Amino acid sequence: MDILSDSADMSAYVDGFMWVLRLTITSAIASFILGVILAGFRVSPIPVLRGIGFLWVSAFRNTPLTLIIFFCYFALYSTFGLKFSGNITINNFWLGVVGLSVYTASFVCEAIRSGINSVPVGQVEAARALGLTFMQVLRLVILPQAIRSTIGPMGSVLIALAKNTTIVGTIGVIEASSVMKGLINDHGDQVIPIFVLFAGTFAVVLIPTGYLFGWLSNRYEVKR
Amino acid sequence: MAEQQALIEIDHVNKWFGELHVLKDITLNIERGEVVVLLGPSGSGKSTLCRSINRLETINDGEIRFDGQPLPAEGRSLAKLRADVGMVFQSFNLFAHKTILENVTLGPIKVRKDKPAAAKEQAMALLKRVGIDSQANKYPAQLSGGQQQRVAIARALAMRPKAMLFDEPTSALDPEMVGEVLDVMVSLAEEGMTMVCVTHEMGFARSVANRVAFLADGQLVEQATPEEFFADPKSDRARDFLAKILTH
Numbered sequence: 001m002d003i004l005s006d007s008a009d010m011s012a013y014v015d016g017f018m019w020v021l022r023l024t025i026t027s028a029i030a031s032f033i034l035g036v037i038l039a040g041f042r043v044s045p046i047p048v049l050r051g052i053g054f055l056w057v058s059a060f061r062n063t064p065l066t067l068i069i070f071f072c073y074f075a076l077y078s079t080f081g082l083k084f085s086g087n088i089t090i091n092n093f094w095l096g097v098v099g100l101s102v103y104t105a106s107f108v109c110e111a112i113r114s115g116i117n118s119v120p121v122g123q124v125e126a127a128r129a130l131g132l133t134f135m136q137v138l139r140l141v142i143l144p145q146a147i148r149s150t151i152g153p154m155g156s157v158l159i160a161l162a163k164n165t166t167i168v169g170t171i172g173v174i175e176a177s178s179v180m181k182g183l184i185n186d187h188g189d190q191v192i193p194i195f196v197l198f199a200g201t202f203a204v205v206l207i208p209t210g211y212l213f214g215w216l217s218n219r220y221e222v223k224r
Numbered sequence: 225m226a227e228q229q230a231l232i233e234i235d236h237v238n239k240w241f242g243e244l245h246v247l248k249d250i251t252l253n254i255e256r257g258e259v260v261v262l263l264g265p266s267g268s269g270k271s272t273l274c275r276s277i278n279r280l281e282t283i284n285d286g287e288i289r290f291d292g293q294p295l296p297a298e299g300r301s302l303a304k305l306r307a308d309v310g311m312v313f314q315s316f317n318l319f320a321h322k323t324i325l326e327n328v329t330l331g332p333i334k335v336r337k338d339k340p341a342a343a344k345e346q347a348m349a350l351l352k353r354v355g356i357d358s359q360a361n362k363y364p365a366q367l368s369g370g371q372q373q374r375v376a377i378a379r380a381l382a383m384r385p386k387a388m389l390f391d392e393p394t395s396a397l398d399p400e401m402v403g404e405v406l407d408v409m410v411s412l413a414e415e416g417m418t419m420v421c422v423t424h425e426m427g428f429a430r431s432v433a434n435r436v437a438f439l440a441d442g443q444l445v446e447q448a449t450p451e452e453f454f455a456d457p458k459s460d461r462a463r464d465f466l467a468k469i470l471t472h
């Protein structure tokens with residue numbers, strides 16, 4: 001392929017995927033933390049917290065991500081003046097992270113919650129019957145089993161997140177799909193090779209990621 | 225000698241599940257070293273009564289005392305009470321993510337604050353007693369039901385309990401594995417362990433129980449020695465129950 005023989009094209013390609021990587025990593029961390037908290041809310045004995053968790057998940061899981069990203073840009077930034085940085089690209093990056101994280105957190109939350117629900121009640125009763133305290137039961141029995149059954153679903157959430165980062169291109173972060181669009185504009189005769197290059201780059205990283213999570217999930221699966 | 229207080233005192237206990245009155249004014253004392261078998265038709269409240277002794281079920285009315293003390297409502301004192309009362313479940317409930325050895329050492333280390341080495345030594349001795357010592361490093365799913373249930377008994381014994389509760393410990397087992405679990409229970413009884421057993425094993429009730437308590441519809445209908453109960457049940461409900469069960 002001669003599209004990347006041009007060093008400017010080459011560096012655009014690398015930059016595009018670097019933004020994908022930054023968006024993925026930052027949003028993965030933020031949505032994981034947020035998702036764990038939300039899952040805590042959803043299984044908590046306090047009705048108000050359960051309500052917040054439920055509303056969050058219902059709202060964000062059922063709204064198209066593009067709308068959420070637009071909301072971050074046009075509402076949070078343009079209307080309410082939320083500003084992370086004077087640098088417009090950096091600012092858009094963080095607005096994108098906010099959108100991706102609130103959205104992805106709802107999926108993380110549900111993965112963890114179903115992990116917790118997959119622990120049979122008998123495991124908890126046996127632990128309580130031994131005289132373990134509530135926190136010990138949670139720490140020694142529920143969470144270790146819940147987290148193991150969450151590994152597989154977390155892999156899917158991470159892969160979806162990596163692909164979803166391209167939507168942040170709509171608010172001016174020149175990530176991979178925006179770079180691809182630019183290259184196609186410049187090299188209209190090479191649409192197929194350009195497409196294959198970008199899709200292939202995602203595939204080369206995400207397919208092994210999928211297998212890794214599958215392997216981890218099998219390795220640590222709780223056999224019943 | 226002064227009369228010794230019963231280890232478990234169940235005193236005018238009532239329990240409802242919503243509208244359903246599942247324990248009706250139950251009064252029953254279990255002496256130290258005594259083996260009491262709870263019998264009764266399905267849904268009569270046997271499990272609920274057994275589970276309320278370590279407060280896995282809460283009662284609505286009346287009082288249960290263990291070793292002279294009313295059951296604590298919650299928190300650390302409830303955990304402490306539970307540590308003194310071993311429980312064996314129908315479905316074994318071994319911790320699926322822990323090895324057999326870890327299952328038996330978890331309680332002693334985390335609750336009794338035993339040193340890991342001491343806990344391990346005790347666990348191996350208990351596993352040897354129930355005949356599973358060679359499988360100590362396997363996971364529960366790798367063992368047969370009978371083996372898992374014997375581990376569950378070892379796990380409960382590792383807490384050095386003052387009493388043991390059994391809720392249909394052999395009902396989930398293939399017939400050929402029932403004997404190995406009952407053997408362990410018989411030897412415990414012979415050692416003088418205080419035991420409350422819900423079971424449909426009439427042979428065990430006859431030969432091991434000091435007393436049979438018969439429940440029906442949430443009521444304690446009668447209690448008697450097994451000899452009396454099986455030969456000459458006083459109530460129609462018990463006669464019906466025995467007629468059904470003994471024709472099988």
Ligand SMILES: Nc1ncnc2c1ncn2[C@@H]1O[C@H](COP(=O)(O)OP(=O)(O)OP(=O)(O)O)[C@@H](O)[C@H]1O
Nearest residue numbers: 241242244246264265266267268269270271272273
């Ligand atoms: N968690 C619960 N919520 C509502 N009702 C319950 C609950 N647990 C038990 N019950 C009801 O309470 C009654 C007594 O149940 P329990 O399990 O104590 O009976 P049992 O004598 O152990 O019966 P079995 O021989 O079938 O085990 C039954 O009618 C049962 O349906």
Ligand SMILES: [Mg+2]
Nearest residue numbers: 270271272392
């Ligand atoms: Mg029962």
